[in-house]
Amino acid sequence: MTTAKQIGPIRKAWYQWKALRLPWRKRFLVGLDLQGNTYWEFRLLNPPKDSPAHADSRLRRIVHYPRSTPYDQVVVPPAWHQWLRYQRPTPPTLAEQRAEEARQVRIKQLAAEADARWAAKPRVSDVDTGMPGRGKKGQPVPALDTGRTQPQERAAREAPTPNEASEVSEKKDDPWKRARSTGPGETWQPEAWKPTPARKR
Numbered sequence: 001m002t003t004a005k006q007i008g009p010i011r012k013a014w015y016q017w018k019a020l021r022l023p024w025r026k027r028f029l030v031g032l033d034l035q036g037n038t039y040w041e042f043r044l045l046n047p048p049k050d051s052p053a054h055a056d057s058r059l060r061r062i063v064h065y066p067r068s069t070p071y072d073q074v075v076v077p078p079a080w081h082q083w084l085r086y087q088r089p090t091p092p093t094l095a096e097q098r099a100e101e102a103r104q105v106r107i108k109q110l111a112a113e114a115d116a117r118w119a120a121k122p123r124v125s126d127v128d129t130g131m132p133g134r135g136k137k138g139q140p141v142p143a144l145d146t147g148r149t150q151p152q153e154r155a156a157r158e159a160p161t162p163n164e165a166s167e168v169s170e171k172k173d174d175p176w177k178r179a180r181s182t183g184p185g186e187t188w189q190p191e192a193w194k195p196t197p198a199r200k201r
Contacts, residue, residue, distance in 0.1 A: 039063050062084075079100065
């Protein structure tokens with residue numbers, strides 16, 4: 001891929017010629033990036049009067065990729081993205097782009113060093129417990145005293161089983177049991193409904 005560092009004198013002179021804003025020109029070269037992409041400004045030729053392009057006097061901005069670069073490998077730097085979307089008035093210079101590239105390389109180096117320092121630190125799971133047969137593994141988690149920390153579970157363990165509860169309830173004299181056995185609704189059963197024939201008029 002052609003980069004800005006590999007531009008020959010003939011192509012450099014051609015870029016300088018295309019960058020001149022002569023009165024009869026409708027298309028001007030603005031700059032290029034380190035990947036070899038060129039950025040241009042142009043005017044629309046005779047736009048319709050009722051179209052928004054006629055009222056907008058801004059020059060259109062476009063990027064041209066090298067012909068040898070596949071479309072899936074085209075990369076537009078963020079600074080040129082901002083210029084294409086009119087988010088910055090001036091295009092980025094080659095010095096600014098080289099500084100940004102060096103900054104990204106520096107950030108990657110610092111991130112790799114930070115990862116190496118983090119990997120070199122001892123982990124909790126690698127601490128030697130000193131117990132035979134365990135090696136360098138984490139300490140076993142002690143069982144929770146749920147009876148002390150959770151009163152509901154302690155009460156459930158101390159509660160009697162269903163058989164024990166039934167035996168205890170049978171021993172007690174339940175007055176409601178006698179009342180239910182003598183009530184009129186305890187022995188009542190529904191009967192079949194037999195309607196009487198209506199009288200003829």
